[in-house]
Amino acid sequence: MLNFNLDASRIAIIGPGRLGTSFAYKFGRDNKKVDIYYHDADVCRAINRDHLNPKHLTEDLARLVGGMEKVPRLSPHVVATNDLERIVEDHDVIMLSVTTNRLPELLSYLEPLLEKKAGDTCLISPIKGLTSDELTKELITPSQLINNHLHRLKHKYQVVCIGGPFFDVDIALGRPVCVTIAGKGRICRFVREELFQFNRRELNSYYNFDIVGVEACGSLKNIVANIKGVADSLNLGDSFPGTIFARSGVEIRSLSKLLGGDFQAFYSQAGVGDMYVTLSSYASKNYRYGKYFYELYNGNPIETNLKVLARIDGTPEGPNTIKNVHRFLEKKNMYSPLFQCAYQIFNEGGNKAKMKELLIQSCQLDRRVKEYIGPVSRFLYHIMPNLWYRRDKGILANLDR
Ligand SMILES: NC(=O)C1=CN([C@@H]2O[C@H](COP(=O)(O)OP(=O)(O)OC[C@H]3O[C@@H](n4cnc5c(N)ncnc54)[C@H](OP(=O)(O)O)[C@@H]3O)[C@@H](O)[C@H]2O)C=CC1
Numbered sequence: 001m002l003n004f005n006l007d008a009s010r011i012a013i014i015g016p017g018r019l020g021t022s023f024a025y026k027f028g029r030d031n032k033k034v035d036i037y038y039h040d041a042d043v044c045r046a047i048n049r050d051h052l053n054p055k056h057l058t059e060d061l062a063r064l065v066g067g068m069e070k071v072p073r074l075s076p077h078v079v080a081t082n083d084l085e086r087i088v089e090d091h092d093v094i095m096l097s098v099t100t101n102r103l104p105e106l107l108s109y110l111e112p113l114l115e116k117k118a119g120d121t122c123l124i125s126p127i128k129g130l131t132s133d134e135l136t137k138e139l140i141t142p143s144q145l146i147n148n149h150l151h152r153l154k155h156k157y158q159v160v161c162i163g164g165p166f167f168d169v170d171i172a173l174g175r176p177v178c179v180t181i182a183g184k185g186r187i188c189r190f191v192r193e194e195l196f197q198f199n200r201r202e203l204n205s206y207y208n209f210d211i212v213g214v215e216a217c218g219s220l221k222n223i224v225a226n227i228k229g230v231a232d233s234l235n236l237g238d239s240f241p242g243t244i245f246a247r248s249g250v251e252i253r254s255l256s257k258l259l260g261g262d263f264q265a266f267y268s269q270a271g272v273g274d275m276y277v278t279l280s281s282y283a284s285k286n287y288r289y290g291k292y293f294y295e296l297y298n299g300n301p302i303e304t305n306l307k308v309l310a311r312i313d314g315t316p317e318g319p320n321t322i323k324n325v326h327r328f329l330e331k332k333n334m335y336s337p338l339f340q341c342a343y344q345i346f347n348e349g350g351n352k353a354k355m356k357e358l359l360i361q362s363c364q365l366d367r368r369v370k371e372y373i374g375p376v377s378r379f380l381y382h383i384m385p386n387l388w389y390r391r392d393k394g395i396l397a398n399l400d401r
C-alpha cells in the first residue's frame with residue numbers, strides 16, 4: 001500500500017530531452033527543487049553552469065523568443081546529476097521523461113534502486129509510445145510496461161500518466177497548457193494538487209481514470225501526425241484532412257479498446273484534443289517527421305528515416321510505434337487501413353505517387369460503411385473486445401461493425 005505522505009517539494013526528472021527540460025523550467029518556476037538525471041557528466045556540468053540544456057530544446061526556444069540571449073535560464077533550483085542512486089533515494093516523485101524504446105533499459109537500472117529504497121515512489125510518465133511486451137508479444141502502453149517490469153515492487157510505487165495536448169516549448173515558456181492526469185484516483189489527486197495546480201493559468205489538469213486509454217490515444221495519434229505530415233505535402237486539398245482526422249479516430253478508438261482502454265478516452269483532451277494539435281502544428285516532432293520524410297524521400301525508407309531523424313531535435317515516437325502496431329495488427333488479423341497505410345508509407349518503399357494512392361485508399365475506401373457503432377455492437381465490444389473487432393482477412397472481415 002503506497003504511503004501518501006510523499007514529498008512533492010522536490011521532483012526528479014529522468015531524461016533531459018525536450019520534454020524533461022521543459023518540465024524542469026516549469027517546476028523550477030514553481031520553486032520546486034528539481035533534480036535532473038542524465039548519465040553524461042559533461043552534459044550535467046553544462047546544465048549546472050549555464051542553466052540551459054546544451055543538447056535539446058534550447059535552439060527552438062531561441063528561435064521562438066528571438067535569440068539565444070533571450071532564452072530563459074533554468075531556475076537555480078534545477079540541478080543536473082549523473083548519480084541515479086541518489087535520484088531514486090532522495091525523491092518521492094520521479095518523472096520518467098525518456099522515449100519508449102529507452103524505457104526497458106531505464107527500468108532495469110531503477111528496479112534494484114527502488115527495491116533498496118526505504119520509502120515509496122510516485123512515477124510520472126508523459127511517454128507517448130507503444131511497444132511489444134517481451135514475454136507475451138502483446139502491444140502495451142508505457143504504464144503497462146512499467147507495471148510488468150516492476151511487478152515485484154508493486155507495493156512500493158504507483159504510476160501516473162500525463163496525457164493531452166502539451167508541447168515542450170509551451171511548457172518551457174509558461175504558455176497556457178492543460179493536461180490530463182490519468183491513473184488511480186488518490187495518487188492522481190496528489191499529483192494534480194501538489195504539482196499541477198500551482199499557477200493554474202499556466203498549467204492545469206483534468207483527471208481521467210483510464211490510464212491505458214489515455215496512453216493509447218496519445219501514442220496512436222503520433223502515427224496519424226506522421227501521415228498527416230506526408231498528406232499536407234501532397235496537394236490533396238483542404239477537405240481531405242477532415243477525413244484523415246475522423247477515420248483515424250475510428251481506428252484509435254477500436255485499437256485503444258483492444259489494448260484495455262475505454263472508447264470514451266478518445267473524446268478527451270488526450271484523444272481528440274491531442275490529435276488536433278499534433279496533426280496541425282510544426283511544434284510536433286511527429287508532424288515534422290512526416291513533412292521531412294516526404295521532402296527527403298529517395299525511394300529508400302531506411303535511408304530517408306535516418307536523414308529525417310538527423311534533422312529533428314529529439315526522437316519522434318511515431319515511427320517505432322507504427323512498426324509495433326503493424327506487428328500487432330498482423331498477429332490479430334485486425335482491419336486498420338490507416339495504420340496499415342502508415343506502415344507501408346514509412347517502411348515499404350516505392351515512389352511518392354504510391355504514398356498518395358495509399359493515403360487516398362485508406363481514407364476514402366474503408367470497407368466499414370457505417371460511421372456509428374450500434375447498441376448491440378457497442379455491448380459486444382464492451383464484453384468481449386478481444387473477439388469483437390473488425391478482421392482484415394477471412395469471413396469475419398465482411399461484418400461491418
Ligand atoms: N516533446 C514534447 O513536446 C512531448 C513529448 N512527449 C513524450 O515524452 C517522451 C520524451 O519525449 P522528448 O523529451 O521529446 O524526447 P527526447 O528524445 O528529446 O528526450 C529523451 C531524453 O531521454 C534521454 N534518455 C534516454 N535514455 C535515458 C536513460 N536511460 N537515462 C537518462 N536519460 C535517458 C535522452 O538522451 P539522449 O539525448 O542521449 O538521447 C534524451 O535526452 C516521449 O515519449 C514523447 O512522446 C509527450 C508530449 C509532448
Ligand SMILES: O=C(CO)COP(=O)(O)O
Binds near residue numbers: 128164167218283
Ligand atoms: O504529444 C505530443 C503533443 O501533445 C506530440 O509531440 P511530438 O510530436 O513533438 O512528440
